[in-house]
Amino acid sequence: MLNNGPITAASLISSDPDPFKWRMGVKPLELANWLLLDEQRSNELEEIGQLIDRYRDNIIYCEPSATQACEELAAEVLEHLRHLPGLASIDIDKRPASLIEAIRRIVQEDVCVLEKRPSGWTMTACAVAIPTQWDVASKFGKTLDTIHEPVPRYDSDLSQTMSTFFDRLRPEKPVWRANRTLTDDPSLRLEPKRRHQPMRDDVTVNNVADQVWLRVEYQTLRRLARSDAIIFTIRILRQTIRSVADHPEALGELLRSVSRLPADVRDYKDSTARHAELIKEWALSTGTITKQSLQKH
Numbered sequence: 289m290l291n292n293g294p295i296t297a298a299s300l301i302s303s304d305p306d307p308f309k310w311r312m313g314v315k316p317l318e319l320a321n322w323l324l325l326d327e328q329r330s331n332e333l334e335e336i337g338q339l340i341d342r343y344r345d346n347i348i349y350c351e352p353s354a355t356q357a358c359e360e361l362a363a364e365v366l367e368h369l370r371h372l373p374g375l376a377s378i379d380i381d382k383r384p385a386s387l388i389e390a391i392r393r394i395v396q397e398d399v400c401v402l403e404k405r406p407s408g409w410t411m412t413a414c415a416v417a418i419p420t421q422w423d424v425a426s427k428f429g430k431t432l433d434t435i436h437e438p439v440p441r442y443d444s445d446l447s448q449t450m451s452t453f454f455d456r457l458r459p460e461k462p463v464w465r466a467n468r469t470l471t472d473d474p475s476l477r478l479e480p481k482r483r484h485q486p487m488r489d490d491v492t493v494n495n496v497a498d499q500v501w502l503r504v505e506y507q508t509l510r511r512l513a514r515s516d517a518i519i520f521t522i523r524i525l526r527q528t529i530r531s532v533a534d535h536p537e538a539l540g541e542l543l544r545s546v547s548r549l550p551a552d553v554r555d556y557k558d559s560t561a562r563h564a565e566l567i568k569e570w571a572l573s574t575g576t577i578t579k580q581s582l583q584k585h
C-alpha cells in the first residue's frame with residue numbers, strides 16, 4: 289500500500305480482526321516514508337508554531353535524561369529533511385528553549401521520545417501539538433501502560449505484546465502503523481472532549497459526506513542506535529468522507545470494521561461509531577456501497 293502512490297488517509301484503511309481485538313498492526317517502514325512532506329507544509333508549520341506559542345506547557349515536555357536522544361533525533365531529522373525537495377539547507381532554529389520544540393517546528397509530525405526505565409518504556413520527552421482527542425500533558429513522563437489506561441482491553445490485548453515489541457525493536461527495522469477516527473472537526477488539534485461530545489446537530493445523512501472527515505494517525509516507531517531511545521512519530525492525514533468514497537472498497541472496510549466494534553470500544557470511540565452510522569446510511573442511499581458488501585469478511 290505504501291509503495292503504490294501517495295500515502296493518504298484512505299490508503300491506510302485496513303481490516304480489523306473479526307471478532308474484534310486490538311492488534312499491533314505494525315509493518316516494516318521504508319525510511320523514505322518516515323517523515324512525510326506535502327504541499328500543506330508551510331501552512332501547517334505556521335499553525336503548529338502558533339499552537340506551541342499558545343499552549344507550550346501542554347505540548348512540550350523534556351526530562352534531562354532525554355537530552356542525548358533529542359540530539360540524535362535532531363541529526364536524523366535533518367538528514368531526512370535535507371534529502372527532500374527544497375529543504376537541502378534546512379537547519380534547527382536555536383531560539384526555542386528545548387531541542388524537542390525546535391524539532392517539532394520543522395516537521396509535520398508530532399514526536400514522542402521513549403526511554404526504557406525499570407517501570408517500563410516511558411515518555412521522557414515529547415512535542416505533541418495536534419493530538420487526536422487525547423490529553424497530552426497527562427501523559428508526560430508516563431509509561432506505555434499508564435498512557436494507554438483509557439483504552440479498553442489494552443491490558444488484555446496489547447500491554448505484554450507491546451512491551452516485548454519495544455524491547456526487541458532494532459534500529460535497522462523501523463515500523464509503521466495507523467489509527468483512525470471519524471470526526472466532524474477538520475482542525476489539526478482535537479481536544480479530548482471531542483471524543484464524547486455529541487455530534488454537531490447539523491450533521492445529517494444529506495451532508496455527512498462533506499461534514500465528516502476520516503482522520504488517520506500515520507504512526508512510526510524507530511529505535512535510535514546511539515541513545516537507545518525509541519522515537520514515536522504521529523502524522524495526521526485527513527480527507528472528507530466524499531473523497532474516501534472514491535475508494536468504495538476502503539469505505540466499505542472502514543464501515544464494516546466500525547460496525548463490529550464491541551460495546552466498550554464503541555463507547556471509547558464514541559464520535560467515530562456515531563458518525564459511521566450516518567455515513568453508512570449515506571453510502572447505502574447513494575449506492576456507493578451495497579448491503580452485501582457490508583456483510584463481507
Ligand code: HEM
Pocket residue numbers: 310311312313314400402411421422423427435436438439446450465467468520557
Ligand atoms: C506499536 C505501538 C502502539 C500500539 C499498538 C498502540 C495502540 C493503541 C491503541 C489501539 C489505541 C486506541 C486507539 C483508537 O482510538 O483507536 C491507542 C491510543 C493511544 N496511544 Fe497508542 N499504541 C502504540 C504506541 C503508542 C506510543 C509510543 C504512544 C505514546 C508515547 C501512544 C500513545 C497513545 C495515546 C495517547 C492514545 C490515546 C489514549 C487516550 O485516549 O487517552 N501509543 N494506542
